[in-house]
Amino acid sequence: MKVIKAIYNFIVGDMVILLGVIITVIILALLNFVPVFAVFRVASGVILIVAVLVILLTTLSREISPRG
Amino acid sequence: MQWAVASAAFLASAVEFVEAFTIVLVVGVTMNWRSSLAGAFAAAATLAVIVATLGVTLVKFVPLDVLRLVVGIILILFGLKWLKKAILRYSGIKALHDEEAIFEEQMAEIRARGEVPEARFMPFGVALSYKAVLLEGLEVAFIVITFGSSAATTIAQQTSGIASAALGAAVAGVLVILVGALVRAPLTKVPENTLKFIVGIMLTSFGTFWAGEGFKVDWPYADLFIVGLAALYLLSSFVLVLWLRQVKQHRELETSSRNTAVHVQK
Numbered sequence: 001m002k003v004i005k006a007i008y009n010f011i012v013g014d015m016v017i018l019l020g021v022i023i024t025v026i027i028l029a030l031l032n033f034v035p036v037f038a039v040f041r042v043a044s045g046v047i048l049i050v051a052v053l054v055i056l057l058t059t060l061s062r063e064i065s066p067r068g
Numbered sequence: 069m070q071w072a073v074a075s076a077a078f079l080a081s082a083v084e085f086v087e088a089f090t091i092v093l094v095v096g097v098t099m100n101w102r103s104s105l106a107g108a109f110a111a112a113a114t115l116a117v118i119v120a121t122l123g124v125t126l127v128k129f130v131p132l133d134v135l136r137l138v139v140g141i142i143l144i145l146f147g148l149k150w151l152k153k154a155i156l157r158y159s160g161i162k163a164l165h166d167e168e169a170i171f172e173e174q175m176a177e178i179r180a181r182g183e184v185p186e187a188r189f190m191p192f193g194v195a196l197s198y199k200a201v202l203l204e205g206l207e208v209a210f211i212v213i214t215f216g217s218s219a220a221t222t223i224a225q226q227t228s229g230i231a232s233a234a235l236g237a238a239v240a241g242v243l244v245i246l247v248g249a250l251v252r253a254p255l256t257k258v259p260e261n262t263l264k265f266i267v268g269i270m271l272t273s274f275g276t277f278w279a280g281e282g283f284k285v286d287w288p289y290a291d292l293f294i295v296g297l298a299a300l301y302l303l304s305s306f307v308l309v310l311w312l313r314q315v316k317q318h319r320e321l322e323t324s325s326r327n328t329a330v331h332v333q334k
Binding site for chain 1: 145151207276279286308
């Protein structure tokens with residue numbers, strides 16, 4: 001457990017960023033590998049950029065929230 | 069020589085080496101320079117071995133598409149982490165990194181242990197110096213490997229990419245040591261926050277670009293699009309800094325008016 005925590009802290013150390021990036025990767029993987037979503041594949045780049053900005057905004061909002 | 073890769077590695081390394089140098093300096097001043105430098109050089113050698121073995125393994129055995137996707141995702145994680153810290157510091161929500169305060173704190177800790185300067189090797193000093201350089205340098209080693217191995221399309225270019233990144237990191241290391249040796253004090257004048265901000269933007273931009281390529285995104289204007297990404301992230305970060313400053317000011321006003329109200333009631 002200590003090793004996992006050390007790796008997590010070393011690479012990211014922020015649950016919002018980690019979850020946000022994982023969700024984005026899953027969405028992009030679905031667009032790329034599931035034929036039903038193929039029509040949205042062209043928007044992959046835009047989705048990735050918007051996701052990065054949303055993740056940044058969310059993690060900063062969490063930092064300034066009364067609990068954060 | 070791949071300049072974008074070398075400069076990104078240089079900037080990232082400069083920040084981390086300044087942080088590591090503070091601890092090396094503390095050990096040098098409070099115990100002795102022999103222990104301090106032995107720990108620092110041992111850590112540098114460990115980092116060189118990590119870069120050489122891991123870098124070559126990645127380049128040789130992992131296909132470029134897979135490598136770019138994984139590296140892109142890791143760089144986005146790293147980049148967002150650095151960018152978040154830099155934005156919070158610029159907006160005044162988090163205190164700026166203060167090397168002098170860290171220096172004093174470490175000095176006090178070592179003095180509290182009862183360590184006195186001696187000429188012989190002091191295991192605690194070697195270990196402290198080694199740990200500081202290794203931990204700060206690991207992130208740099210990671211950036212060197214990921215940046216260097218992804219910024220090219222052929223194995224030869226990938227190897228040259230790792231070499232460029234390693235050179236950038238080494239130059240930063242030598243520069244920090246030289247300036248530190250001359251100043252003999254914590255390097256407080258280095259604009260650590262600005263460097264962190266620039267590196268955060270670079271890592272996030274390259275990360276987005278490579279992760280996108282891993283998902284077969286056809287970026288307009290090819291590699292030139294990275295500049296556009298950097299500009300977009302830079303602009304967004306400035307907007308976020310302004311927004312956070314406003315939030316902070318608003319809170320401070322609220323607190324002071326609440327305090328005044330309580331004072332009047334009394």
